[in-house]
Amino acid sequence: MSKRNPVYDFKWCPGCGDFGVKVAIEQALAKRSVERSEPIEKTAVVAGIGCSGNLVHMQEGPQPFGLHGIHGRALPIAYGLKSNRPDMNVIVVSGDGDFLSIGAEHIGPQARRNLDITAVVMDNGIYGLTKGQASPTTELEVVTSTTRYGKLDDKMHPLEVYLGLGVGYIVSEMSSRVKQLGEAIKEAMDYPGFSIVHVQSPCTTYNDTYALLKGDEKKGIEPLAKPISEDHDPSDFMAAMAIAKGRSVPIGLLYKRAGESVPAHERLAQAKERTKPRESSVQQLLASMTI
Ligand SMILES: Cc1ncc(C[n+]2csc(CCOP(=O)(O)OP(=O)(O)O)c2C)c(N)n1
Ligand code: SF4
Ligand SMILES: [Mg+2]
Numbered sequence: 001m002s003k004r005n006p007v008y009d010f011k012w013c014p015g016c017g018d019f020g021v022k023v024a025i026e027q028a029l030a031k032r033s034v035e036r037s038e039p040i041e042k043t044a045v046v047a048g049i050g051c052s053g054n055l056v057h058m059q060e061g062p063q064p065f066g067l068h069g070i071h072g073r074a075l076p077i078a079y080g081l082k083s084n085r086p087d088m089n090v091i092v093v094s095g096d097g098d099f100l101s102i103g104a105e106h107i108g109p110q111a112r113r114n115l116d117i118t119a120v121v122m123d124n125g126i127y128g129l130t131k132g133q134a135s136p137t138t139e140l141e142v143v144t145s146t147t148r149y150g151k152l153d154d155k156m157h158p159l160e161v162y163l164g165l166g167v168g169y170i171v172s173e174m175s176s177r178v179k180q181l182g183e184a185i186k187e188a189m190d191y192p193g194f195s196i197v198h199v200q201s202p203c204t205t206y207n208d209t210y211a212l213l214k215g216d217e218k219k220g221i222e223p224l225a226k227p228i229s230e231d232h233d234p235s236d237f238m239a240a241m242a243i244a245k246g247r248s249v250p251i252g253l254l255y256k257r258a259g260e261s262v263p264a265h266e267r268l269a270q271a272k273e274r275t276k277p278r279e280s281s282v283q284q285l286l287a288s289m290t291i
């Protein structure tokens with residue numbers, strides 16, 4: 001396909017942060033395509049369910065392959081795809097509910113496996129598609145349709161979670177910084193292993209955090225989003241954790257694990273070179289049977 005999906009009639013609300021993420025992904029893919037002389041069809045975008053996941057249908061211009069899966073299962077689908085087609089560039093697009101609530105159990109295994117994909121997580125601190133329920137990243141005490149007395153669970157801090165689960169490459173960005181976000185996604189795709197680009201992508205309908213993130217001088221609001229200091233060494237795990245635990249929303253490359261990153265499919269290829277597969281006990285039993 002060379003045009004966006006003509007039959008999927010979905011529209012983001014005016015001002016939705018996901019517009020910026022869409023353009024950033026288009027820019028990142030276009031740049032990758034030129035740099036590697038690689039057709040755009042060498043990329044597949046695997047989407048979860050949510051306004052964010054609908055990005056897979058909204059892309060304009062030359063189209064990557066798109067797979068729209070089930071809620072919370074974008075990572076296992078990406079795992080299946082990448083395992084069978086390691087030559088493909090695989091991106092996951094997901095929301096805070098999709099990735100960090102129903103789908104959270106998949107982050108750790110893929111991080112330890114070092115699956116060579118890039119997950120772009122659009123965090124709006126709410127379930128947007130289903131009309132405004134609390135998500136793991138909704139602030140404590142916020143009233144939503146599922147938290148009528150205010151949210152009672154503490155807010156999750158995704159960057160700390162990613163670090164703790166062993167993700168090797170972590171970027172924190174904002175949807176309104178389209179050019180920088182596009183560059184960050186492109187670099188994350190170049191990383192040979194599991195990378196996450198966590199994007200603050202405000203929901204203008206149910207949780208409009210633009211003023212909080214960017215600040216508002218007239219209202220005396222200090223911006224919550226602050227660029228990571230140029231002195232920061234992304235290979236310093238403890239420094240990355242200290243930034244992640246800070247009060248502000250860091251912007252930039254938070255963490256890149258030191259040393260060589262050997263992705264899952266290369267680990268398997270290397271293991272096959274090194275060792276012969278051992279027969280299972282069932283195979284041994286069958287071999288010993290005389291009929
Ligand atoms: C198994 C299952 N449970 C629940 C739903 C309903 N559902 C669809 S999207 C969604 C939440 C989406 O939130 P998020 O991932 O933050 O995406 P957003 O819409 O905010 O971008 C839920 C609960 C579903 N589709 N499937
Ligand atoms: S409901 Fe929120 S997340 Fe969904 S399209 Fe509208 S603004 Fe975007
Ligand atoms: Mg959301």
